[in-house]
Amino acid sequence: MFYQELGQDDSLTLHTDLYELNMIYTYFKKGIAQRKAVFEVYYRQEPFGNGYCVFAGLEHVILYLQNLKFKASDLQYLKEEVGYDDDFIDYLRHFEMKLTLRSMREGEIVFANEPLMQIEGPLAQCQLVETAILNIINYQTLLATKAARVKLAVQGDGVMEFGTRRAQETDAALWGTRAAYIGGFDSTSNVRAGKLFGIPISGTHAHSLVEAFGNEYEAFKAYAETHTDCVFLVDTYDTVRSGVPTAIRVADEMGSKINFQGVRIDSGDMAYISKQVRRELDNAGYKDAKIYASNDLDENTITSLKMQGAKIDVWGIGTKYITAYDQPALGAVYKLVSIEDENQQMRDTIKISSNAIKVSTPGKKQVWRISANTQKKNEGDWVCRAGVDPRQFDSLFMFHPEYTYINKVVTDYTAEPLLKEIYIDGKLIYQQPQLNEIKAFCAANLDGLWDEYKRSLNPQEYPVDLSQELYDSKMNLIQDIRHQIAKGDANK
Ligand SMILES: Nc1ncnc2c1ncn2[C@@H]1O[C@H](COP(=O)(O)OP(=O)(O)OP(=O)(O)O)[C@@H](O)[C@H]1O
Numbered sequence: 001m002f003y004q005e006l007g008q009d010d011s012l013t014l015h016t017d018l019y020e021l022n023m024i025y026t027y028f029k030k031g032i033a034q035r036k037a038v039f040e041v042y043y044r045q046e047p048f049g050n051g052y053c054v055f056a057g058l059e060h061v062i063l064y065l066q067n068l069k070f071k072a073s074d075l076q077y078l079k080e081e082v083g084y085d086d087d088f089i090d091y092l093r094h095f096e097m098k099l100t101l102r103s104m105r106e107g108e109i110v111f112a113n114e115p116l117m118q119i120e121g122p123l124a125q126c127q128l129v130e131t132a133i134l135n136i137i138n139y140q141t142l143l144a145t146k147a148a149r150v151k152l153a154v155q156g157d158g159v160m161e162f163g164t165r166r167a168q169e170t171d172a173a174l175w176g177t178r179a180a181y182i183g184g185f186d187s188t189s190n191v192r193a194g195k196l197f198g199i200p201i202s203g204t205h206a207h208s209l210v211e212a213f214g215n216e217y218e219a220f221k222a223y224a225e226t227h228t229d230c231v232f233l234v235d236t237y238d239t240v241r242s243g244v245p246t247a248i249r250v251a252d253e254m255g256s257k258i259n260f261q262g263v264r265i266d267s268g269d270m271a272y273i274s275k276q277v278r279r280e281l282d283n284a285g286y287k288d289a290k291i292y293a294s295n296d297l298d299e300n301t302i303t304s305l306k307m308q309g310a311k312i313d314v315w316g317i318g319t320k321y322i323t324a325y326d327q328p329a330l331g332a333v334y335k336l337v338s339i340e341d342e343n344q345q346m347r348d349t350i351k352i353s354s355n356a357i358k359v360s361t362p363g364k365k366q367v368w369r370i371s372a373n374t375q376k377k378n379e380g381d382w383v384c385r386a387g388v389d390p391r392q393f394d395s396l397f398m399f400h401p402e403y404t405y406i407n408k409v410v411t412d413y414t415a416e417p418l419l420k421e422i423y424i425d426g427k428l429i430y431q432q433p434q435l436n437e438i439k440a441f442c443a444a445n446l447d448g449l450w451d452e453y454k455r456s457l458n459p460q461e462y463p464v465d466l467s468q469e470l471y472d473s474k475m476n477l478i479q480d481i482r483h484q485i486a487k488g489d490a491n492k
C-alpha cells in the first residue's frame with residue numbers, strides 16, 4: 001500500500017529496527033523517554049587487516065537528522081501494523097529532534113575502540129537513530145578505508161571509480177563513490193554522483209560500442225568523430241593483434257582532431273599484455289598515450305601487477321571496491337555510556353563480556369590526538385572523560401588499555417580534540433566543508449601517520465589509550481557489577 005511512496009519519500013525516519021521502537025515505547029510508558037542519555041559509536045577491529053580507518057558518513061547523517069520527523073503515513077503505518085496506542089502515536093507526531101551530536105570529521109583517520117560519534121539527548125531519541133547512524137557510518141567508513149588502500153597501492157597513478165553497476169543498490173553506489181573520492185580516487189563514472197557531490201566524472205566506452213558497429217575500426221572512428229577525448233577499449237576481439245593497431249590507425253587518421261588519451265584493457269594477463277601494448281604505442285609515436293586497466297582489480301591485484309612491472313597508468317576499479325569484497329562489514333556498534341538517574345545525576349553504564357574486546361568503556365568521552373612537536377607525527381590517541389583537557393598537563397602517561405606494561409610518557413606534545421560539535425540540542429551548528437576540502441584533509445591526515453601504521457599488510461597497532469582516570473573507573477565499574485552479581489543483588 002505504501003510502496004508507491006518509495007519514489008518520492010526520502011524520509012529515513014522509519015529506517016530503524018523495530019526493537020528501537022519497542023524500547024522507545026517502553027521508555028514512553030514508563031516515563032523515562034526524556035531522560036538524558038549518551039551513546040557512542042565505535043568499531044572494534046580495523047577492517048581489511050588495515051592499520052586505520054578513514055571516517056566518512058557524517059554528511060549523510062546530517063541529512064538524515066535534518067529530516068527526522070514522523071509523517072502522517074509513518075504514523076498510520078505504525079498504528080495499523082504495530083498497533084501502537086493513540087498516546088504513543090501522538091507522542092511520535094510531536095517528535096522534534098533535540099539531539100546533540102559530536103563527531104569525527106569526514107576524512108579523519110580513526111582507530112578501533114575510540115568513539116567516532118557521540119549522540120546525547122533524550123533517551124528515546126538517541127535510541128531511534130541508532131540503526132540509521134550505524135548503517136551509514138559502517139558502510140561509508142569501510143569504503144573510504146578501502147579507497148585509501150587502493151590509493152596507496154596505485155603509487156600516484158590515476159584511479160577511477162567504476163562500481164555503480166555492481167554496487168548493493170543505488171544508495172550504496174552513490175555514497176560509496178563519494179567515500180572513494182574522500183579516500184583518494186580521482187573520479188567516478190557515476191554521473192549523478194558528479195552532479196550531486198561535484199566529484200569529477202570520467203569514462204571510456206564499453207564493448208557494446210564495438211559490437212554495435214560490428215568492428216573496431218568503425219566503432220573507434222565513429223567515437224573519434226563524435227568526441228575529442230578518446231580512450232579506446234581494445235580487448236573486444238584480440239588486444240594486441242587487432243585492438244591496439246586499430247586504435248593507432250584511427251589516432252593517426254584523426255590527428256589533431258582528437259586528443260588520443262590512450263587505450264583500456266579489460267581482460268587477459270594485464271602484466272604481459274600491458275607491456276606489449278606499451279611497446280606498440282611507443283613504436284607508433286604515442287608515448288604520452290596512457291594505458292587504462294580494469295577487470296576485478298583491487299589493492300592486492302594492483303600491488304601484484306606493479307611488482308610484475310605492468311605498464312598501467314590509470315586504474316578503473318569497480319566491483320571489488322564498491323562491495324568491499326574482502327570484508328563486507330565494519331562492525332561499528334552504538335553503545336550507551338551514560339544515563340541520567342531518577343535524581344538527575346548522570347550514571348556511567350557498561351556492557352560486560354567475557355571477551356575483553358567487547359567490554360564497553362563507560363562515560364561520556366573525548367578523543368585527543370597527541371602529536372610530538374619534534375616529529376610532527378602522531379604519538380597516539382588519548383581517550384578521556386569529556387571536559388578533561390590534556391593540554392593542561394606538562395607530560396602525559398600513555399598506556400595500552402589491555403597490556404598496561406606497554407606505556408610511555410609523552411612531553412612537548414600538541415593535543416587536538418577530535419570529536420567536534422555538529423548539532424547542539426537539535427540545532428545544526430557545524431558547517432560541513434566542501435568535498436574537495438574533505439579529500440585534502442584526509443590526505444593531510446595520512447601524512448601525519450607513521451608509515452608503520454599505513455602499510456597495507458600487517459601494520460603496527462596504533463596506540464588508542466585510555467586516561468588513567470577512565471581506565472580506573474572502568475575497572476571499578478566492572479568490579480562493582482561483579483560484586484553485586486556475587487552478592488545476588490545486581491537486580492535490586
Ligand atoms: N598479471 C596478473 N597478475 C595478477 N592478476 C592478474 C593479472 N592479470 C589479470 N589479473 C587479474 O586476474 C583476474 C582474471 O580474471 P578472469 O579469470 O575473469 O580473466 P579474464 O581474462 O578477465 O577473462 P574474461 O575474458 O572472461 O574477462 C582479474 O581479477 C584480473 O584483474
Ligand SMILES: O=P(O)(O)OC[C@H]1O[C@H](OP(=O)(O)OP(=O)(O)O)[C@H](O)[C@@H]1O
Binds near residue numbers: 294
Ligand atoms: O571489473 P570491475 O572492477 O568491476 O570494473 C567495472 C567493470 O565494468 C565493466 O564491465 P562490464 O562487463 O560490466 O561491461 P563491458 O561490456 O563494458 O565490459 C568494465 O569493463 C569493468 O570490467
Ligand SMILES: O=C(O)c1cccnc1
Binds near residue numbers: 294
Ligand atoms: O568508463 C568506463 O570505462 C567504465 C565505466 C563503468 C564501468 N566500467 C567501465
